[in-house]
Amino acid sequence: xxxxxxxxxxxxxxxxxxxxxxxxxxxxxxxxxxxxxxxxxxxxxxxxxxxxxxxxxxxxxxxxxxxxxxxxxxxxxxxxxxxxxxxxxxxxxxxxxxxxxxxxxxxxxxxxxxxxxxxxxxxxxxxxxxxxxxxxxxxxxxxxxxxxxxxxxxxxxxxxxxxxxxxxxxxxxxxxxxxxxxxxxxxxxxxxxxxxxxxxxxxxxxxxxxxxxxxxxxxxxxxxxxxxxxxxxxxxxxxxxxxxxxxxxxxxxxxxxxx
Amino acid sequence: xxxxxxxxxxxxxxxxxxxxxxxxxxxxxxxxxxxxxxxxxxxxxxxxxxxxxxxxxxxxxxxxxxxxxxxxxxxxxxxxxxxxxxxxxxxxxxxxxxxxxxxxxxxxxxxxxxxxxxxxxxxxxxxxxxxxxxxxxxxxxxxxxxxxxxxxxxxxxxxxxxxxxxxxxxxxxxxxxxxxxxxxxxxxxxxxxxxxxxxxxxxxxxxxxxxxxxxxxxxxxxxxxxxxxxxxxxxxxxxxxxxxxxxxxxxxxxxxxxxxxxxxxxxxxxxxxxxxxxxxxxxxxxxxxxxxxxxxxxxxxxxxxxxxxxxxxxxxxxxxxxxxxxxxxxxxxxxxxxxxxxxxxxxxxxxxxxxxxxxxxxxxxxxxxxxxxxxxxxxx
Numbered sequence: 001x002x003x004x005x006x007x008x009x010x011x012x013x014x015x016x017x018x019x020x021x022x023x024x025x026x027x028x029x030x031x032x033x034x035x036x037x038x039x040x041x042x043x044x045x046x047x048x049x050x051x052x053x054x055x056x057x058x059x060x061x062x063x064x065x066x067x068x069x070x071x072x073x074x075x076x077x078x079x080x081x082x083x084x085x086x087x088x089x090x091x092x093x094x095x096x097x098x099x100x101x102x103x104x105x106x107x108x109x110x111x112x113x114x115x116x117x118x119x120x121x122x123x124x125x126x127x128x129x130x131x132x133x134x135x136x137x138x139x140x141x142x143x144x145x146x147x148x149x150x151x152x153x154x155x156x157x158x159x160x161x162x163x164x165x166x167x168x169x170x171x172x173x174x175x176x177x178x179x180x181x182x183x184x185x186x187x188x189x190x191x192x193x194x195x196x197x198x199x200x201x202x203x204x205x206x207x208x209x210x211x212x213x214x215x216x217x218x219x220x221x222x223x224x225x226x227x228x229x230x231x232x233x234x235x236x237x238x239x240x241x242x243x244x245x246x247x248x249x250x251x252x253x254x255x256x257x258x259x
Numbered sequence: 260x261x262x263x264x265x266x267x268x269x270x271x272x273x274x275x276x277x278x279x280x281x282x283x284x285x286x287x288x289x290x291x292x293x294x295x296x297x298x299x300x301x302x303x304x305x306x307x308x309x310x311x312x313x314x315x316x317x318x319x320x321x322x323x324x325x326x327x328x329x330x331x332x333x334x335x336x337x338x339x340x341x342x343x344x345x346x347x348x349x350x351x352x353x354x355x356x357x358x359x360x361x362x363x364x365x366x367x368x369x370x371x372x373x374x375x376x377x378x379x380x381x382x383x384x385x386x387x388x389x390x391x392x393x394x395x396x397x398x399x400x401x402x403x404x405x406x407x408x409x410x411x412x413x414x415x416x417x418x419x420x421x422x423x424x425x426x427x428x429x430x431x432x433x434x435x436x437x438x439x440x441x442x443x444x445x446x447x448x449x450x451x452x453x454x455x456x457x458x459x460x461x462x463x464x465x466x467x468x469x470x471x472x473x474x475x476x477x478x479x480x481x482x483x484x485x486x487x488x489x490x491x492x493x494x495x496x497x498x499x500x501x502x503x504x505x506x507x508x509x510x511x512x513x514x515x516x517x518x519x520x521x522x523x524x525x526x527x528x529x530x531x532x533x534x535x536x537x538x539x540x541x542x543x544x545x546x547x548x549x550x551x552x553x554x555x556x557x558x559x560x561x562x563x564x565x566x567x568x569x570x571x572x573x574x575x576x577x578x579x580x581x582x583x584x585x586x587x588x589x590x591x592x593x594x595x596x597x598x599x600x601x602x603x604x605x606x607x608x609x610x611x612x613x614x615x616x617x618x619x620x621x622x623x624x625x626x627x628x629x630x631x632x633x634x635x636x637x638x639x
Contacts, residue, residue, distance in 0.1 A: 126325055129361050197354065
């Protein structure tokens with residue numbers, strides 16, 4: 001693998017080892033995500049894509065890892081420095097993880113209240129703006145998450161992840177469970193937001209269309225390691241049987257427009 | 260980032276049109292400080308020919324873009340894609356476009372009203388809700404009973420595994436706490452009895468007092484209240500969590516009747532275990548009294564038991580035990596019903612668990628009072 005220039009990396013993972021009981025999920029995994037790119041992470045179910053995401057954002061304490069985000073070593077950060085880093089990233093969980101007792105608007109305001117020093121009225125306006133920005137109607141803002149459909153919840157969760165205008169977004173299967181049109185719109189939305197805001201995105205997905213439409217590079221996880229990383233074409237050229245099956249199966253061919 | 264600041268300045272350009280010069284860092288972390296100043300800019304002070312000079316901008320994000328866009332729209336200037344921008348280096352234009360496309364319309368949640376009219380309205384709603392609640396309880400009782408009776412006719416359909424598991428969890432595992440609690444209540448009653456009756460020289464009647472109270476009332480009520488706190492809440496939480504994760508709906512579409520699968524086993528298990536627990540509660544209460552009488556009054560255990568047999572009629576035991584299935588029904592049904600009423604969000608799970616325990620304890624005490632009056636009329 002080619003070494004990336006140090007200063008342009010958003011995420012740098014070295015020697016990540018995760019083990020639950022006797023099951024080794026990651027073994028000496030290395031991964032680089034460049035600043036400003038959308039990195040799609042794929043792999044068979046159970047290869048620890050979500051675990052990788054959780055290790056980077058610190059929800060799981062890996063057995064061993066050197067993880068740097070924006071050049072800061074996460075393992076050696078103090079409380080205040082950690083807070084600074086957390087302000088720079090937003091995480092969207094698989095099923096949204098919106099706070100069910102708060103309205104959508106209050107959900108988006110939750111990180112703002114914690115981290116920002118601004119008048120409540122401006123927070124409310126910004127929250128409404130985010131609601132609209134992710135493609136929801138303004139009347140979704142006062143609703144509870146339980147009153148929204150699955151697709152709307154995903155959008156609301158994206159809005160909350162972007163509440164602080166982070167430079168780095170972690171998305172865990174954002175299009176899973178959406179109808180193809182909804183998923184397509186989500187892809188377009190993600191791409192346009194990233195282009196406009198210069199975001200770096202760490203995208204865990206199973207959706208071939210998403211991979212094709214939005215990702216700059218793709219990392220394939222298998223057997224606890226990064227099997228291949230590169231652009232769509234580079235990864236597809238990899239002869240590994242799983243990759244070949246993934247992209248050349250009927251769904252893969254359809255997504256790539258190959259007959 | 261601590262010293263980063265957002266600043267702006269209004270000047271005029273060569274042709275005399277106003278220019279807003281944006282300086283410093285305009286991000287979510289900094290724009291809070293200039294929000295008020297930007298808000299107070301009005302069309303009167305600044306003409307709509309306003310253009311932006313962003314050449315001295317260090318950082319910009321959607322929060323910054325939002326306040327700029329809001330200002331431009333307020334004074335009637337062109338915003339979004341066609342905004343007049345000088346020195347665009349930070350993709351200000353595309354951010355403005357993104358924000359402007361999101362056209363924020365401010366919606367506030369409706370405020371709660373206060374006043375006489377609303378008071379009457381709330382009162383009416385409260386009354387109707389209470390009536391509905393009562394009706395709902397009756398409906399649920401009816402449905403549960405008809406399910407259980409149809410199960411009795413066809414016992415193979417009873418989920419014995421879950422019956423036994425509830426019996427263990429709600430019955431056997433509650434045995435230590437129930438026995439211990441009534442043991443201590445037995446102690447307390449005996450101590451009080453000895454102290455109070457001493458002034459009449461009638462300490463020896465403490466034995467009757469402990470016997471009557473434990474058999475008729477405390478054995479049962481203590482068990483029921485403990486079950487209401489311990490088991491009833493867990494019924495609500497279990498079924499409520501299943502409701503939240505749509506497991507109950509999954510059962511329905513598979514043709515499984517939640518009444519049969521969830522409610523009936525719990526009801527049957529409590530019918531079996533409540534008398535069992537009550538019996539142990541009565542006995543450990545008597546043991547508590549026995550120990551006090553032995554220690555304080557020198558009445559030997561054999562004498563204590565003899566005296567109980569002589570002076571406390573055996574019907575008192577049955578007078579108490581008759582209540583056990585009634586309490587069991589109340590606790591199981593209130594717990595299950597409140598669980599079934601849980602809706603999608605976490606808050607309702609908490610509310611339902613609370614009201615489940617409150618309702619169960621309330622009903623237990625009310626029903627106990629009704630029993631006491633009935634027995635009095637019957638001369639028992």
